Amino acid sequence: MDRFIRTDLAVELKEDLDKEECLDGVSLSSYMEYGVVVSKIKVKNKAGAKLLGKPIGNYITLENKELLQADESIHEQFVQVLYNNLEEMIKDAKNILVVGLGNRDVTPDALGPYVVDNLFITRHLVQEKLIKDTKILSAISPGVMAQTGVETLYILKGICKEVKPDVIIAVDALAAREPSRLNTTIQLCDTGISPGSGVGNHRLSLNEETLGVKVIAIGVPTVISVTSIISEAMEAMVNELSTRKDKQYEMDFDEREKYDLVSRLTSPELATMFVTPKNIDESVKRISYTISEAINSFIEL
Amino acid sequence: MDRFIRTDLAVELKEDLDKEECLDGVSLSSYMEYGVVVSKIKVKNKAGAKLLGKPIGNYITLENKELLQADESIHEQFVQVLYNNLEEMIKDAKNILVVGLGNRDVTPDALGPYVVDNLFITRHLVQEKLIKDTKILSAISPGVMAQTGVETLYILKGICKEVKPDVIIAVDALAAREPSRLNTTIQLCDTGISPGSGVGNHRLSLNEETLGVKVIAIGVPTVISVTSIISEAMEAMVNELSTRKDKQYEMDFDEREKYDLVSRLTSPELATMFVTPKNIDESVKRISYTISEAINSFIEL
Amino acid sequence: MDRFIRTDLAVELKEDLDKEECLDGVSLSSYMEYGVVVSKIKVKNKAGAKLLGKPIGNYITLENKELLQADESIHEQFVQVLYNNLEEMIKDAKNILVVGLGNRDVTPDALGPYVVDNLFITRHLVQEKLIKDTKILSAISPGVMAQTGVETLYILKGICKEVKPDVIIAVDALAAREPSRLNTTIQLCDTGISPGSGVGNHRLSLNEETLGVKVIAIGVPTVISVTSIISEAMEAMVNELSTRKDKQYEMDFDEREKYDLVSRLTSPELATMFVTPKNIDESVKRISYTISEAINSFIEL
């Protein structure tokens, strides 16, 4: 059933695979760093990509429930861990373009623009010789199709032509399946991103192939799709019923049946809605600040 | 099962009752006015109150799917219909205090504060003799407990002591069960309100009994509770299964079992979340403007 | 003295010229339309451009003090007059790109982004064949140098390459000299714009020469520069003193002296500040909505 539950987190997709099938295609390693749980998933080949439903590459997840708290210290730890992992991916890139994807007028989708709002931009200062010996940081929040009428990909192509970045860092809000992961998880990957996928409307992908420059994606799950909530509930109910002592059910739904059922249960209105915490506004602001700080750490003055 | 599905709309609670049981306790009449569907529910006595789960009084619902559109004309129609029904409840009250309930930092809960933001306040102008021959309009957005640490009721008691209003209009965001009703429905009632009930945390009620002045409540459903979504899904699934030709199930859940099941399926995190449309920001702003205009119509200059 | 007082309004620059010197270079005509004062300045040749300090072209000013009011009717009149004058400049252009210049986090500079927020974008709908027989509207709020590190001109070049607009409408906040003009005046011109000039930091110009497509600029004065305020005060004081009956002063400052004096009186901090009305937030929101409506009027559905 999970196959069609919307999640953008590699770590959640991984949960659906049993160890055996992964062996040669997908590898997972986890450890603790500064109190943050770091999970590294490697999609090694086509087989792994097909299995996980994600392109070949590296997917790093940073998790700590405390991230929901206003506690400064945990945020400094995240900043450090995020910086370390970013540095590994960015390597010696000197010219960095940050792209804040999403719609700043829809709170759970505003992560990208908020991150850009807090960056310490240096490109113009370097060009005007006001500072030197630092990485060149530029940024843009292109907005979403409904606001611009233009594919994000094409807006970025033009900017890349001018800025000629060594690497792009694309920040976007994601969808998760597990409620406890909202605003407590940061996913980092080196395979690019599909703008707006976090809220369901796919756009042309942003990656090395389409933009001619490596695209690192930073994402935070801020919503759960209603489909996901309903599917989980049905799963649970099926299990519930089939384990009842008093009577025996054989709940042999196949994938297809399950899919049809959930689809029927999900009204058109519901399909356009999302599940989000009450304090989403505060959470997105705080975590966007954490991500900005990690990126700003590349600017030594 | 519906008994424990969270909805603040009398019209949705009414749907769960069969005609017979209503006969003497609850009456319903509907008609069209300026393209708006007006449903008037009257809770006539204690029996009706127990049946519907709402105090004795009048509950008016204005509905039109078009309210989701930016179309000016439909908003002018709503303003007119809302004004007409408000006038009937306000009668010849001259001194009106509007209370914008909810948390302006949580978009779906910001309806009340937004309405207050757009009011044409006259009380100070009348007192300073700058205008006359008009109704006296004052307003406050007291904020929620988590922001103030003080019960809204007690904040209002102090203000009432000073303002001595003839009537209070309390505006708040509500929860609905039916997705298509979000931001397309305005509920008006003359029985007061429980601040924050729309998002699940009950406060001391605001009504004639507690404040010594008639409290008219204007509410708009902006969210659906996750419990409601899950319950509806399970209902549907139960029906689905029991109608399957191939095998027969006897799904004889009683209320209690259903309640326990849904509770178990709803994780603590989920319980604090809500379901809301992507464009909630825009919808709440637009509808709050409609409500403000209706109230401002009482100010003849 | 006025030569160095910062104003972006052609109509204010014109006030400093005496009729004679204008004769062949600059022409002015005014009339009333729907209760809006329309002033049309035509810079006819190089001489006129030098005289007025504005490129050869047409500068149209729409003025009405009532624009400060929330009154709907006056806004509808402005929408109509603005639409009429825009149509004359746009002619039969079918593919329109709107650029919202300025910084949305600095209220008096947020006009451009606010206008874009309220546009009815059609480009993606037309491309997806969801609508047809309408003008193609796309838009972008590129942000300012301090936010992006990239010249607005270069961001737009890339977008133009993709969108291939027939005309660009660039919206920006301006600086005026006369307080009564703030948020009551809309300037329209067909000679392009210098982003951010309204708040003092010049950028590469946006015009047919730099972008290869006609650029129509819509601007609204939202601030007065402190230099302007001080200069005006000194002017007035000089007049005051020199007209005093009791004693005679010969205040023979030449331009240079005046310039030096004002410069000395203006501390570095002051130079980065601006003068703006208390209700700037509300005014900018309202007038941006008026401009959006005028542009949206080109979309017939």
Place this chain on the structure above:
Amino acid sequence: MDRFIRTDLAVELKEDLDKEECLDGVSLSSYMEYGVVVSKIKVKNKAGAKLLGKPIGNYITLENKELLQADESIHEQFVQVLYNNLEEMIKDAKNILVVGLGNRDVTPDALGPYVVDNLFITRHLVQEKLIKDTKILSAISPGVMAQTGVETLYILKGICKEVKPDVIIAVDALAAREPSRLNTTIQLCDTGISPGSGVGNHRLSLNEETLGVKVIAIGVPTVISVTSIISEAMEAMVNELSTRKDKQYEMDFDEREKYDLVSRLTSPELATMFVTPKNIDESVKRISYTISEAINSFIEL
């Protein structure tokens, strides 16, 4: 001339007095603490009050230009120094009510509401026995007259009746005369406050006399009045002229003449405007966060 230049800062008013006249009425002491310049002005008696134009009491100013920077460390220093001085005034008060004065929709006036937004409110948690052994913190942002139609004083009287605070901390935006002081100075005093004075519209004062409880005021200058700018410019010009070698002027304006002149030079529109930095939005947000942290430091958990 300075007598009628609008400033809310005791330290600026003090600058206009010569040492002698202060001797018995007003005392000033300054020192450095954690890199913050602390100036303590004591108005000792009626004579001093008349001289300074401020009630008898203590006025503490914390200054450091670095406060304009995003630099964390300087903010931590301010938090510490502000906390120390607050503690001295609050003494062993256990029940604290914070009042965020001003209009959150007018950026330079939003300091108070922003501070309240970031407080860690405990009153309801203590009442619900969720926490104990901590100070009781409650807060309200009552809004301004134009928004509520009710005097802030009367809104607070009602709340005090319920909350019975031992002390009130009122936070408000102020006006300064010296540009370099905007958003770099925090004024603390134990004599209460006049809401809105910072932007020119006086309200009934909030102090022990009117509220029956000690009122500590925290203010930050966020604007300069246009009158102040013009007066300063004229002052400078007068000096300029009278020191010119080439000719002699006797600029013997008396206070009255100066007042009339500035009044004439200040158009009605100008009188309602203010001078503020471009990045006011960011500055007010940052400094409000600093003040919130200092107040939150009273909550030991």
